[in-house]
Amino acid sequence: MTLSAKGLSWSAGGTTILSDVSLDVRPGEFLGIIGPNGSGKTSLMALMAGIRRPQAGVVTLDGRPLSAHGRQAIARRIAFVEQQAETTERITARQAVELGRTPHLGALTPWSRTDDAIVDRALEEVDMARFSGRLWHTLSGGERQRLHIARALAQQAPILLLDEPTNHLDIGHQISLLQLVREQDLTVVAALHDLNHAAMFCDRIAVMQGGRIVALGTPAKVLEPQRLADVFGVTVDVERDSTGGCFIRYRRPEPRPAKLKLVAEA
């Protein structure tokens, strides 16, 4: 199952947000998308999930434009966890995860015990089984985020698109969630803010800046001090280990000159 973007451009509110973005996602890989706030990560994921349509370019799934696949067919192949997906419905944690089964249900395929088992397993995988009966609005941000991931796992789509999946999670759950996703036999595209998590879990990383992909490759190749200075405006040391892994150590910025400080604080 391959997902590709070719020459995507997208504008909104009179502004160009994505310009000529091309990206081939390799089957089975964990591809991270990093970039500063507003660089276009969410917009790109929404186009790749078929939620928005590009003004130019095309997203293809198995060689056919997304627009040629029906909504249900896309949902069976691509699960998308959005950044601020919320619901005002009075539903339980379990019902939220059950929604992941919707693309598989139909007149000839009603809800079955298999669906129950898939939902049970998804709840267990994100460590939320004990919250099954809790109402959505009583759950914390991190608990809701874990349910969003469980819903996507229950969808059993071979491609998982995750927009900042570790949002709201404590460090233990951030790492266990990325490991859980990594262990699945899935193709994963995830927008991530933590560069060390990207280095730890991704096979490849795409770097976005100003609505374009400015670098694409293995973490060791992409996470270069000069590039991180250019893209994020941070000074870092990158430590590399013998296995090809890398770790980013951030340097504290120099203090502002005293005169500038006074002006700024006046």
Ligand SMILES: Nc1ncnc2c1ncn2[C@@H]1O[C@H](COP(=O)(O)OP(=O)(O)OP(=O)(O)O)[C@@H](O)[C@H]1O
């Ligand atoms: N519907 C819209 N109308 C106008 N501008 C939009 C719209 N959607 C996104 N934008 C703008 O497009 C730019 C890219 O937004 P996007 O959410 O894709 O960035 P991002 O890289 O995911 O950012 P973040 O890291 O803050 O989540 C931002 O400047 C945003 O304000």
